[in-house]
Amino acid sequence: MLRGQQSWWFEKAPKIISTATIVGPLEGLGPLADTFDVIHPELDMNEKTWEKAERLMLNQATQKALTKANLDSSDLQIYVGGDLLNQIITNSFVARELAIPYLGVFGACSTSMESLAIVAQLVSSGAVKYGMAATSSHNATAEKQFRYPTEYGAQKPPTAQNTITGSGAAIVSLQGKGPSIEAATIGKVIDLGITDPFNMGAAMAPAAVDTIIAHFNDLNRTPLDYDLIITGDLASVGHPIAKELLLKEGVPINQTCFDDCGLRIYDIEQQDVQAGGSGAGCSAVITYGQIVQQLTEGKLKRVLMVATGALMSPISFQQGDTIPCIAHAVALKGMGVE
């Protein structure tokens, strides 16, 4: 049901009944290592190409989510997924394996919540009984496509973010147990003219702020309604900017825990990742890993996950264009929370 201009309130709240997270070596050395299902010790995962490695990871995530829910892919009526590669090719191959109706989506790093919101809406409206949302990113495939060859020695500035290697999948349904999806707020494209692709945090921060404010206004909520409001990869440059912008707009964001996936995934001081993590997989592996676990265990009651995406292409920034950004928010509620 529409609330305000941008938010969907789910009268029948769909539940996340199963999740799976697969990550690469660098993420496996990070502070969240014990929240992931599988950690690959090698970046190439013994595949011939980086692209095949990413595909393997996403395949594993979707299969693991099915196994955990004790379901077969034929029990699902929709698969919504996206990744960072051209033509979201990783997902098309994974959807081929699943052999179920498929909607491919692209929202750069916001794809995780974009796909989850769409699946939640389809489940809540009764269009499907079981749906899966999945997202992935791979450091080497992203470097190859957006930046330089993996082994090229270019010095990265301190504002740069490290694309994470990881895939996350979630199965959503009205039947079964799990944290529920209360609402989703679909973001608008916000572009305040940042052109530096090595400073995506600053480019995306206003989009996160816009969506968070829209969410509160549409649902008559305040930061106090959530135990945790977590942005999807603004990292150490963008996250403080978002916080300051929210405070400037009069949103008392410091009343609750306001964190960022790009800051959580790595140990920023110890691991060589500049400003922190990014990538479509980043918010996916944290939401479908740590956050869903804590919502299930009752450690968290309500969480607002705001995944942010920088929607530029390698051509657009080379031509000097600005970076259009977006953020999608999904409100999650723990089990047994009224």
Add this chain to the structure above:
Amino acid sequence: MSKQKKKTVTKYSKSNMSSTEYQSFAKTQEPPRTVLKNCLMAFLIGGAICTLGQGVTELYMHFFKMTSEEASNPTVATLILVSVILTSLGVYDKFAQIAGAGSAVPVTGFANSMASAAIEHRAEGLVLGTGSNMFKLAGSVIVFGTVAAFIVGIAYIVLGIGGH
């Protein structure tokens, strides 16, 4: 929504910061670039690579009785070989994050740019992958190097200095 607590919440307004205002604000939030440290590291590591090159030249001169001019080509080849091996082992890019221009400017950086592109695009085949992508990064060095040489050559002719 029926189960939700009814409460009155003041709507948050949006001040609509202009692009220029935001850009200058964002600029103040960037961590300062460690320019001095970067310059120092580039100087030290770039200098070390050149010293290594000089050492290799001396070796060729000493053991193979080459003149310094004769020794320059095998020296460059040796440094390229070292750079390609380090690139293949996945070490050069990590080293470059510390060295910056120090590892990019010497011939080892040029070799790294070609080797890394060649390795990266091998997956797309020898012709369309390695063959056509090898100069992806190094190509501009060649283009602008040739253009610069052309301009300098013209200057020599016009000014009547050098040349034969």
